[in-house]
Amino acid sequence: MTTQGNLRALLFFAALTLAVLAKAHVPALAAANWRIDPARTHIAFAIDSVGYPRTRGQFRQFQGRISIDFAHPDRSSVAFHVQSQSVDVGSQSFDDYLRSVAFLDSGRFPSIDFVSSSVVKVDDHTVRVTGDLTLLGVTRPLTVDVAVQREGSGQRLSFLAKTNIDRLAFGMNSGFPLVSRDVELVISSAAIEL
Amino acid sequence: MSVKPRPSRWNGWIIALHWAAGAVILGLIALGWIMVHGGLDSAATFDLYQRHKSWGFVALALTAGRLAARWLGASPPAPVSPRWERRLAALTQGSLYVLTVGAILSGWLLVSASPLPVPTRFFDLFVIPNIAPPRPSLFAAAVLGHEAAAWAIAALVALHAAGALKHHFVNGDDVLKRMLPRRRRSGPPA
Numbered sequence: 001m002t003t004q005g006n007l008r009a010l011l012f013f014a015a016l017t018l019a020v021l022a023k024a025h026v027p028a029l030a031a032a033n034w035r036i037d038p039a040r041t042h043i044a045f046a047i048d049s050v051g052y053p054r055t056r057g058q059f060r061q062f063q064g065r066i067s068i069d070f071a072h073p074d075r076s077s078v079a080f081h082v083q084s085q086s087v088d089v090g091s092q093s094f095d096d097y098l099r100s101v102a103f104l105d106s107g108r109f110p111s112i113d114f115v116s117s118s119v120v121k122v123d124d125h126t127v128r129v130t131g132d133l134t135l136l137g138v139t140r141p142l143t144v145d146v147a148v149q150r151e152g153s154g155q156r157l158s159f160l161a162k163t164n165i166d167r168l169a170f171g172m173n174s175g176f177p178l179v180s181r182d183v184e185l186v187i188s189s190a191a192i193e194l
Numbered sequence: 195m196s197v198k199p200r201p202s203r204w205n206g207w208i209i210a211l212h213w214a215a216g217a218v219i220l221g222l223i224a225l226g227w228i229m230v231h232g233g234l235d236s237a238a239t240f241d242l243y244q245r246h247k248s249w250g251f252v253a254l255a256l257t258a259g260r261l262a263a264r265w266l267g268a269s270p271p272a273p274v275s276p277r278w279e280r281r282l283a284a285l286t287q288g289s290l291y292v293l294t295v296g297a298i299l300s301g302w303l304l305v306s307a308s309p310l311p312v313p314t315r316f317f318d319l320f321v322i323p324n325i326a327p328p329r330p331s332l333f334a335a336a337v338l339g340h341e342a343a344a345w346a347i348a349a350l351v352a353l354h355a356a357g358a359l360k361h362h363f364v365n366g367d368d369v370l371k372r373m374l375p376r377r378r379r380s381g382p383p384a
Contacts, residue, residue: 055236090237093244097312175310 033194034157036064040190043082047167048180057089057098059112066191076119078129082112102174109136125149129161135170151190158190200271203372208263212373215256219294220351222249223344247305248317254298261291273361273369286354290347297343304336 044058061083069075085106087098099106116131126145133142146161167173168181204212228234229242272280305314306324314322326332361369 051230053234053236053239089240090235091241093315093318094237094240097240100313102310102312178309 032068034066034068034191035194036066037190037192038062040158040188042186042188043080044186044188046184046186047182049175050178052178055089055094057087059083059086060088061086064189073119073121073127076116078114078116078119078131080114082114084110084112103172105136114142133165135167136172138170140165140169155193156190159188161185161187201268203270203368203376205263205267206375208260208267209373209375211256211260211263215253215260215294216351218249218253218256219347222246222253223348225249226344243312244315247301247314247322250298250301251314251316251322253294257291257294257298270372273365273367275361275365279357283354283357286350286357290350290354293343293347293350297340297347300336300339300343304333304340307332307336309333 041062041064042058043062044056046054046056048054059082063081065077065079067075067077084104085099087095087104087106089095089098098104101108104112111134113134114131116129118130120128120130122128122145126147128143128145130141130143132139142163142165144161144163146159149158149160150156151158163185164182165185166181167183168176225242225246229239229246232239232242234242272283275283302314302325305311306326307329309328309330311324311328314324316322358370358373361367362371
């Protein structure tokens, strides 16, 4: 789930970056910084288990930084830092369990991080963000397509990224195969140009 | 053999423990069914599982208390009934003790041997230790045993209750009454 959170954060940044790049109607001066609107940002995940309902949740606390260069998309970047202890699946005792060493190990690994290494414009509404996702201290590359939507006068962008990560790749093995190795990440966000 | 005269009714401890254990066990069966088949979401299901585990240990304590009370306290004489009825009643009651202990221990075992062990926090007060290491084959066997014991308990409780009601309404004897709390006699009018 932490992985999902990281992925989401990563995706969010990537999407933001890509969106900005894709909407390169703005004169390309330099990479501009965007402020993420926390109220409109959701780093959500879902995971299936055998004989148990699908678990859906999100991470409530995170920090993000988005820098977008419409003229030179490759100079855009996204970084997301998600606090693993902020996991919320709708049950205090379930949250506590997910924070334990069985899953997020929040005591040892308080942060789930995504830092982009490249942003490529796919089409006018999509950017492909590649970067490193660090979960449980394990860093793995992650590439995510981010749908970008310009809102209002253009000073506002919304992002949507969906991807799956393999939690086993990060050493999050608890409950496998009862609990699926695939973690679905859905990251939605909005950002305002500073 | 027994020198002591047998009481005409069960003592207060046995009565209290009987009804408390009965309520907790029936509640556990209902809770168990809902948490598995109720179609609830993941968070609600998780919470119900934790509650089921805590109440399971309450049932264990009550059952241990019942066995101790039965061992220490004298029981009223068996009612005048056909021999097969008395045998069936004794078998039902004995099986209920065995199945209750079996259901609780298999539950503890499945929680312990689960490939995804979730700590058993007794009403969030303290952690109850596991009794086995995670092992899928043991887990699967314990799940089967737990489920079978639960269904068998439900069926035997129905038989046990039907027998008690038959004594009360058909035979008109005091078999049910002597397991009920003693009614306070209304005092003389002032």
